[in-house]
Amino acid sequence: MKKLTNYERYLRGQQKNQNFAKILSDESLRLKVAYKILELRKHNELTQKDLAKKMGTSQSVIARLERGKENISVDRLDAIAHIFGKHVELQLA
Secondary structure (H helix, E strand, O other): OOOOOHHHHHHHHHOOOHHHHHHHHHHHHHHHHHHHHHHHHHHOOOOHHHHHHHHOOOHHHHHHHHOOOOOOOHHHHHHHHHHOOOOOOOOOO
16 A cells, blocks of 8 residues: 555545535646646647637636636536537536
8 A cells, every 4th residue: 555645644634624625626626627628728739829719718718727727617618628529528426
């Protein structure tokens, strides 16, 4: 079994706090979405400016989305998926 780092031990302890666990879960989802947008954009060799133009928004909005600093609406997420020939799937677990 892998030995936990101090950070991992701290994080496990903090996750027992319901408020902390919710914030961590919310942020984790936001970052997963952000990373997927970044990954799709780079895979398709688009700049942030290129993607922004296709979406009718600014490069700074794309930058905030890719950093997880802006909440994304379902409509906007669907528009991004459509640009890359993808679709959005939702799973509530």
